[in-house]
Amino acid sequence: MLEARFTIEHQAGLQARPAALFVQVASRFVSRIWVAKGLKKVNAKSIMGVMSLGVRQGDEVTIIIEGEDESKAMSAIQRLIASNFSDVPHNNASS
Secondary structure, three states: OEEEEEEOOOOOOOOHHHHHHHHHHHOOOOOEEEEEEOOEEEEOOOHHHHHHOOOOOOOEEEEEEEOOOHHHHHHHHHHHHHOOOOOOOOOOOOO
């Protein structure tokens, strides 16, 4: 299991387009992926779940990943967040 904290810098937080991109990247992997804010933890592959967290610019989230491709999944999510949701990683599950 991998766990990492990230600060979301995008002006829209994890709403609308950034949330959709986040879910798109998470869904490429077979690992179970969760995103948590405060005491609430949701499936990172669910757009409604991710948006229900109400993540705003400057909020910190915790990403928790468990499964056979967890390292690749964490790298892809880390790149997406570091790029401020401008760089959507290609399917790295088969790399």
